[in-house]
Amino acid sequence: MNCGKSVFEWTKDGPRVVQPYQCVVGCNTCANLCRGNAIRFPEIDEVREIYRREKIWEKVKEALKAEGKLNY
Known part of the structure; x- marks a missing residue:
């Protein structure tokens, strides 16, 4: 492996x-x-649904903003 x-x-x-x-x-x-x-x-559609449901991207953006790595 x-x-x-x-x-x-x-x-x-x-x-x-x-x-x-x-x-x-x-x-x-x-x-x-x-x-x-x-x-x-899992199929990509399942993963995308989890990201939408759990608001993963919003959480990632907030974390990046808090770390000063995202400035918009």
Whole structure:
């Protein structure tokens, strides 16, 4: 398993997720590399609905403004 964020760790039984919160939203490299097709992600429409429902972008914008990284 090749993950730039070190989400996985190799064990004697195979790869194991050890840092799930390090996953990058939208990255699916691990799923593409998994020969057993054992890794699944929600469809993009589901993710977009969660972003709308939970107002994720509004929260991100507010956080960026608070950090002085967004000036409009």
